[in-house]
Amino acid sequence: MFKAGNKAQTTSDLPQYGLEYPHRLNFYDRPPLFDVTLEEFEVAALDRLRILAEIESSGARNRSWDETKDVTNKQCDKFMPLHSNTAIHVDRDSERKRDVLGHFVLRLAFCRSDELRRRFVKAESTLFRIRYDGQSQVEREAFLQSRDFDWIAVSDAEKEQHSKELYDAYLVSGSYQVNKADREFNFKSEKFYKVRWTRVPDLIERRKVFLKAGWAYVPSREHSSIVFQEFEVCLQKALELTAKALPRLDEDTRLVPILSNLSQGFLAGMSSEWTSGTENGEDIRAEMVDELARKHYPMCMRYMHDNLRRDKHLKHFGRLQYGLFLKVLGLSIEEAIIFWRKSFSGKTDDEFNKQYKYNIRHSYGLEGKGVSYPARSCTQILMPTDKAEYVCPYKLFTPENLQTALLKSYSSQGLTSNDLPEVLNIVKAGHPHVACTRVFEITHASCGVKKGEGVGDGESVTHPNQYAALSIELEKTHREEDFDAMAIG
Amino acid sequence: MSTDEIDVSTPAMLSFYRRLYPYKSIFNWLNHEHTPTRRFTHREFAFTLQGDVYLRYNSFATAEEMKKQVCMLNPTRFEIGPVYSARPRDKKTARPGAFVPVQRELVFDIDMTDYDPVRTCCSGADICRRCWSFISAAVRVLDNAIRDQYGYRHLLWVYSGRRGIHLWISDKEATDLTDEQRKAIVGWLSVIAPGIKEASKKLNFRGGHFTLPPSLRATLTHLSPIFVKLILEDQDCFGSTEGWETLLEYIHHAPLQATLRKLWSDDPTRSSVDKWGDIKSERRKKQGEKEFAIINAIMEDIIIQYTYPRLDAEVSKHRNHLLKAPFCIHPKTGRVCVPVDPSSIEEFDPSTVPTITQLLKELDALPVDTEESSAVHHADWEKTSLKPYVEMLDRHCMGLMEETRKVKRGAPGEKSLHRECRPQLMAPLNKI
Numbered sequence: 001m002f003k004a005g006n007k008a009q010t011t012s013d014l015p016q017y018g019l020e021y022p023h024r025l026n027f028y029d030r031p032p033l034f035d036v037t038l039e040e041f042e043v044a045a046l047d048r049l050r051i052l053a054e055i056e057s058s059g060a061r062n063r064s065w066d067e068t069k070d071v072t073n074k075q076c077d078k079f080m081p082l083h084s085n086t087a088i089h090v091d092r093d094s095e096r097k098r099d100v101l102g103h104f105v106l107r108l109a110f111c112r113s114d115e116l117r118r119r120f121v122k123a124e125s126t127l128f129r130i131r132y133d134g135q136s137q138v139e140r141e142a143f144l145q146s147r148d149f150d151w152i153a154v155s156d157a158e159k160e161q162h163s164k165e166l167y168d169a170y171l172v173s174g175s176y177q178v179n180k181a182d183r184e185f186n187f188k189s190e191k192f193y194k195v196r197w198t199r200v201p202d203l204i205e206r207r208k209v210f211l212k213a214g215w216a217y218v219p220s221r222e223h224s225s226i227v228f229q230e231f232e233v234c235l236q237k238a239l240e241l242t243a244k245a246l247p248r249l250d251e252d253t254r255l256v257p258i259l260s261n262l263s264q265g266f267l268a269g270m271s272s273e274w275t276s277g278t279e280n281g282e283d284i285r286a287e288m289v290d291e292l293a294r295k296h297y298p299m300c301m302r303y304m305h306d307n308l309r310r311d312k313h314l315k316h317f318g319r320l321q322y323g324l325f326l327k328v329l330g331l332s333i334e335e336a337i338i339f340w341r342k343s344f345s346g347k348t349d350d351e352f353n354k355q356y357k358y359n360i361r362h363s364y365g366l367e368g369k370g371v372s373y374p375a376r377s378c379t380q381i382l383m384p385t386d387k388a389e390y391v392c393p394y395k396l397f398t399p400e401n402l403q404t405a406l407l408k409s410y411s412s413q414g415l416t417s418n419d420l421p422e423v424l425n426i427v428k429a430g431h432p433h434v435a436c437t438r439v440f441e442i443t444h445a446s447c448g449v450k451k452g453e454g455v456g457d458g459e460s461v462t463h464p465n466q467y468a469a470l471s472i473e474l475e476k477t478h479r480e481e482d483f484d485a486m487a488i489g
Numbered sequence: 490m491s492t493d494e495i496d497v498s499t500p501a502m503l504s505f506y507r508r509l510y511p512y513k514s515i516f517n518w519l520n521h522e523h524t525p526t527r528r529f530t531h532r533e534f535a536f537t538l539q540g541d542v543y544l545r546y547n548s549f550a551t552a553e554e555m556k557k558q559v560c561m562l563n564p565t566r567f568e569i570g571p572v573y574s575a576r577p578r579d580k581k582t583a584r585p586g587a588f589v590p591v592q593r594e595l596v597f598d599i600d601m602t603d604y605d606p607v608r609t610c611c612s613g614a615d616i617c618r619r620c621w622s623f624i625s626a627a628v629r630v631l632d633n634a635i636r637d638q639y640g641y642r643h644l645l646w647v648y649s650g651r652r653g654i655h656l657w658i659s660d661k662e663a664t665d666l667t668d669e670q671r672k673a674i675v676g677w678l679s680v681i682a683p684g685i686k687e688a689s690k691k692l693n694f695r696g697g698h699f700t701l702p703p704s705l706r707a708t709l710t711h712l713s714p715i716f717v718k719l720i721l722e723d724q725d726c727f728g729s730t731e732g733w734e735t736l737l738e739y740i741h742h743a744p745l746q747a748t749l750r751k752l753w754s755d756d757p758t759r760s761s762v763d764k765w766g767d768i769k770s771e772r773r774k775k776q777g778e779k780e781f782a783i784i785n786a787i788m789e790d791i792i793i794q795y796t797y798p799r800l801d802a803e804v805s806k807h808r809n810h811l812l813k814a815p816f817c818i819h820p821k822t823g824r825v826c827v828p829v830d831p832s833s834i835e836e837f838d839p840s841t842v843p844t845i846t847q848l849l850k851e852l853d854a855l856p857v858d859t860e861e862s863s864a865v866h867h868a869d870w871e872k873t874s875l876k877p878y879v880e881m882l883d884r885h886c887m888g889l890m891e892e893t894r895k896v897k898r899g900a901p902g903e904k905s906l907h908r909e910c911r912p913q914l915m916a917p918l919n920k921i
C-alpha cells in the first residue's frame with residue numbers, strides 16, 4: 001500500500017494526467033519558482049488568509065471538528081478551490097500553483113514572531129488535516145507514495161515474531177469490536193510500519209503502539225499521525241529558517257507593506273480586505289441613511305452615526321472612516337455631499353464648502369491623486385490607534401458601556417438582555433469580531449439566520465460593509481419570501 | 490550513622506571540592522569527548538550557596554575552570570541544566586530568542602516519599618533497607634523498559650544521597666528530545682500518578698477486552714515476583730485493617746469484594762500472603778468462565794498499583810529542568826550522590842554509601858608524603874572509598890566517548906536514525 005524505506009523511484013502507477021503538481025495535498029517542500037505579479041502575490045495570500053482566519057475563529061467559536069471541516073471546505077471552494085485530478089476540464093495546475101504561492105507568501109508574513117509562527121502552524125496543520133480527510137483513498141495513497149516518509153515496512157516474519165505484542169497493542173488502540181474472529185481477521189490483514197518513536201509522540205503518550213528499541217510499530221490506520229506530525233515539524237522548521245533569512249527579504253520595499261498588513265490581519269483574527277460587490281450595489285439616497293443605520297449597521301458604524309446626529313459633527317478621522325463606509329454602501333458623491341451638508345447643520349454653506357467638501361470629494365477619488373480609497377476593514381478598525389474613539393466598540397467599550405450600547409442599538413432588532421452574557425463572554429475571550437458576528441446572528445434571527453451561520457457558511461464579520469450589505473440583502477429576500485407566501489396563501 | 494557525626498560545614502565542603510570531587514569525570518560525562526564542546530561550554534550549572542543563595546546560569550570553558558569556580562563559591566550543592574544555544578554566563582547579553590535550551594539528558598527522578606501510601610516500615614524522609622526495595626524494583630523495571638522499548642544504552646543511575654534515585658540518559662536521540670517528546674515518554678512510562686488518593690482512582694490503562702498494553706504486559710512479569718516478596722511477605726501491606734480495606738477498594742467486583750470482606754473481618758489473623766491466596770482461590774472457582782478474566786485483570790492491576798515505579802513527571806518533561814549533579818553531598822545526610830549499578834541494585838545499601846566525614850577521615854589517615862601531597866590533588870579520590878564510584882562513572886563515560894568516535898568516523902551509528910526536514914525558503918521574490 002505505502003512505499004517503504006527508500007524514496008519512491010517512480011511516480012505512482014496511477015495516471016498523473018500530465019500535471020506539474022500531481023497531487024492536491026502538498027507538504028510545500030518546494031517554493032514556487034514560477035513568475036508572479038505583485039497582485040497575484042497579494043491576492044493568493046489574502047484568499048488563503050481568509051481560510052486560515054476562519055479556521056482560527058472555528059476554535060474561538062468552539063465548533064466541532066465536523067463543523068470546522070464543513071465551514072472550511074466551503075471557504076476553500078469559494079476562495080481557493082482545488083479540484084481532484086479527475087476534473088480534467090479545470091486548470092488544476094494553476095489552482096495548485098495558487099495554493100503553493102499563497103502558502104509561501106504567508107510564511108514570509110508569519111515567520112516574524114513565536115506567536116505568529118505558532119498560530120500559523122496550527123491553522124495550516126488544521127487545513128492540511130481537513131484536506132487530507134477529504135481526499136479519496138486513491139488520491140491519498142498516491143500522495144503518500146510521492147513523498148519519502150521514511151517508514152519501514154514490517155515484514156511478515158517480523159510481524160510473526162512480535163505477533164502477541166502487536167495484537168495486544170492493536171486491541172488496546174482499536175475500537176471495540178465484539179467479534180473475535182473479525183478482530184483476528186483484521187489484524188491478519190493489517191500492515192505495520194516502523195518509524196522512530198520521536199515521530200509519533202501522540203501515539204506514544206497514549207500507549208497506542210508496540211515499541212521496541214525505539215521503533216514504533218504503527219498500523220496503517222494510524223498513519224495519518226505520522227503524516228500530520230511530519231507536516232507540523234517541517235513547517236515549524238521552515239518558518240524558523242525563513243525568519244533567519246528575513247532581513248535579506250525585507251529589502252524589497254514593495255513587499256514589506258503587504259506582508260505586515262497580512263500579519264496584522266491575522267493577529268486581529270481575519271483577512272483585511274472585503275471586496276464583494278456592494279460597490280455597484282443599489283443607489284442609496286441621503287435621506288435613507290437614518291433608517292439604514294437603525295436596521296443594518298454594525299456597532300462601530302452605528303456609534304459613528306449616532307455621534308454625528310448628537311453632535312452635528314464628526315472629527316476628521318471619523319468623517320473619513322464613516323464617509324468611506326457610506327461610499328461602499330452605495331452613496332454616490334452627490335448624495336454624500338447632501339448627506340454631510342445636512343448633518344453639519346450648525347455650519348454655514350461657506351464653512352462647509354471650504355472645510356469639508358474637498359475631503360469628501362477626495363475620498364471618492366475626485367480630488368488629489370485621484371485614488372479611490374477602500375473602506376476600512378475590521379482589521380484596521382481593531383488596530384489600536386491614537387484615534388481611540390474610532391476603535392471597534394466591542395474592543396473599546398467597558399463591559400457596562402457595551403451592554404448599554406447593545407441594548408440601545410439592537411433591542412428593536414430582537415436582542416434582549418438574555419443575550420448579553422454570551423456576547424460579553426466572547427468579547428472577554430478576546431474575539432471582538434466574533435462577538436459582532438454573534439450580534440448579527442441574533443438580530444437577524446427573524447430573517448432565518450441561525451446561530452453559527454455567521455455572515456454565511458459560518459464566516460465571521462470581517463468588514464462593516466459586509467455586515468451592512470448582507471443585512472440589507474437579508475431583509476430584501478425575507479420580504480420577497482413573505483410576499484411569495486402571501487401570494488400563495 | 491547519625492547526623493551529629495556528619496560535618497557538612499564550610500571547611501569540610503571546601504576540602505571535599507578541592508581534593509575529592511571528580512571534575513574530569515563529570516566533564517567527560519557531559520561532554521562525550523576530551524576536547525570541550527558546546528555540550529560542556531554551553532551547559533548551565535546552578536549553585537546553591539551557604540544561606541540558600543541561588544546562583545543560576547553559570548558555565549565553564551573547561552573542567553579546570555569549573556573546579557576553580559566551585560572551590561571559590563564553595564556551594565552546599567549544585568545542579569546541572571540543559572545545553573543552551575549560547576553560553577549561559579552570557580545570557581544577559583544574548584539576543585532575545587538566541588538563548589534557548591537545545592539539548593539535555595533525559596532524566597527521571599524517583600523519590601521514596603511517593604511510596605508512602607504503600608510502604609509500612611517508614612514514612613516521610615526516613616528510609617531503611619526494607620523500603621529501599623521499592624526503589625530497587627523501580628530501577629529494575631525502568632532500566633529494562635527504557636533499554637528494551639526505547640533502545641537507549643547510556644543510562645546512569647545516581648543515588649540522590651537520601652531517599653531517592655535519579656536516572657540520566659545520554660544517548661544522542663534522548664538528549665535531543667523536544668519537550669513534547671519528553672512529555673510523550675513520561676506518558677508512556679507513568680502508570681501511577683503520585684500524590685493522588687489512589688484508591689479512589691480506577692486504574693485506566695487497559696484497552697477493550699481487558700487487554701494490557703504490551704509494554705505493561707512485559708513489565709508485569711518483572712513485577713509479579715516483587716509483589717509477592719515485597720508487598721505480601723516483607724511489607725505485609727494487607728495485614729492491617731486499613732491495609733486490606735484499601736485493597737478491597739481496588740476490587741471493582743461487588744460479589745468478590747463482599748466475599749473477601751466477610752472472610753477477612755471474620756479472621757483478622759490472616760496475613761497478606763493468605764489474603765492474596767484467598768483472591769486466587771476465588772479466581773480458581775471461576776475457571777472457564779468469563780469472570781475468570783475479570784478477576785485476573787483485577788489481580789494484575791493490583792500488582793501494578795502496588796509495585797510499578799512512581800515517577801516525578803515534572804522533572805522529566807522539560808529540557809530546562811535542573812537536577813542535582815552526581816557526586817554532590819546531600820546536605821542533611823552528608824552522603825555522596827554516587828552512581829549505582831542497576832544490575833546489582835538489589836544489593837545496594839544506602840547506609841554504606843560514603844559520607845563526607847568518612848572520606849575526609851580517610852584522607853587524614855593517609856601517610857604524609859610531602860612529595861605527593863604537593864602534587865596534584867585531584868587524584869585523591871583514588872585513595873578513598875569513593876574510588877569504585879568514580880570508576881563506575883569513568884566506565885560509563887568510555888561508552889559515551891566510544892559512541893562519539895564512531896559517529897566521527899562516519900560509521901552508521903545513531904546518527905542515521907535522525908532524519909532531517911530540509912525546508913526551503915521562498916525563492917521567487919526577484920521574479921515578481
Ligand SMILES: [Zn+2]
Binds near residue numbers: 611616
Ligand atoms: Zn523502611
